[in-house]
Amino acid sequence: QEQLQQSGPGLVKPSQTLSLTCAISGDSVSSNNAAWNWIRQSPSRGLEWLGRTYYRSKWYNDYALSVKSRITINPDTSKNQFSLQLNSVTPEDTAVYYCARSDGGHFDLWGRGTRVTVSS
Amino acid sequence: QSVLTQPPSASGTPGQRVSISCFGSSSNIGRNTVNWYQQLPGTAPKFLIYSNNQRPSWVPDRFSGSKSGTSASLAISGLQSEDEADYHCAAWDDSLKAWVFGGGTKLTVL
Numbered sequence: 001q002e003q004l005q006q007s008g009p010g011l012v013k014p015s016q017t018l019s020l021t022c023a024i025s026g027d028s029v030s031s032n033n034a035a036w037n038w039i040r041q042s043p044s045r046g047l048e049w050l051g052r053t054y055y056r057s058k059w060y061n062d063y064a065l066s067v068k069s070r071i072t073i074n075p076d077t078s079k080n081q082f083s084l085q086l087n088s089v090t091p092e093d094t095a096v097y098y099c100a101r102s103d104g105g106h107f108d109l110w111g112r113g114t115r116v117t118v119s120s
Numbered sequence: 121q122s123v124l125t126q127p128p129s130a131s132g133t134p135g136q137r138v139s140i141s142c143f144g145s146s147s148n149i150g151r152n153t154v155n156w157y158q159q160l161p162g163t164a165p166k167f168l169i170y171s172n173n174q175r176p177s178w179v180p181d182r183f184s185g186s187k188s189g190t191s192a193s194l195a196i197s198g199l200q201s202e203d204e205a206d207y208h209c210a211a212w213d214d215s216l217k218a219w220v221f222g223g224g225t226k227l228t229v230l
Contacts, residue, residue: 047224
């Protein structure tokens with residue numbers, strides 16, 4: 001059964017790094033058809049795509065301009081998972097973070113979401 | 121503000137037909153296909169319509185999507201109480217090189 005399992009802390013202090021992991025079941029992070037995305041949702045900003053990693057003979061990353069200077073998304077082929085690191089967080093980064101697969105031009109598989117609060 | 125524009129709310133009574141609009145621009149909806157996601161309370165979004173008007177097998181044919189120029193629309197006929205949810209449109213933006221979403225429309229079944 002295809003599934004994305006998210007893990008990571010729900011509370012991060014301002015100026016620190018937010019780190020989340022998304023473990024993949026039933027597919028491969030190295031798939032030549034899929035891309036692996038991070039998306040967040042907050043009441044003020046709605047759904048916001050943060051970035052993706054994907055493999056097409058080599059690894060590629062795309063990031064949203066709004067977070068490009070602070071974000072890293074890395075695949076981990078040994079554990080069949082991918083991760084999100086967002087540096088120098090502020091309270092504006094408080095949101096529910098989702099990992100999601102895109103295949104065929106839409107997000108067809110989502111994680112359950114991780115509520116992350118940025119607060120001291 | 122979201123790149124794609126949706127009305128914040130919509131409503132209808134059981135059995136009615138409702139429509140939710142999504143307005144974009146030439147760099148997103150005007151060039152690329154539109155997807156719709158349904159988000160039930162407290163859950164992750166789930167894809168509902170892809171490639172403008174295609175339904176996954178589990179989505180009833182009461183749900184339909186369309187696109188014209190730089191706008192798209194989701195229609196729900198025979199409205200049911202379980203359709204009460206948030207609905208989000210999305211498309212790839214060629215200028216931003218990013219996925220963009222609408223702000224979401226909260227559908228209330230009266």
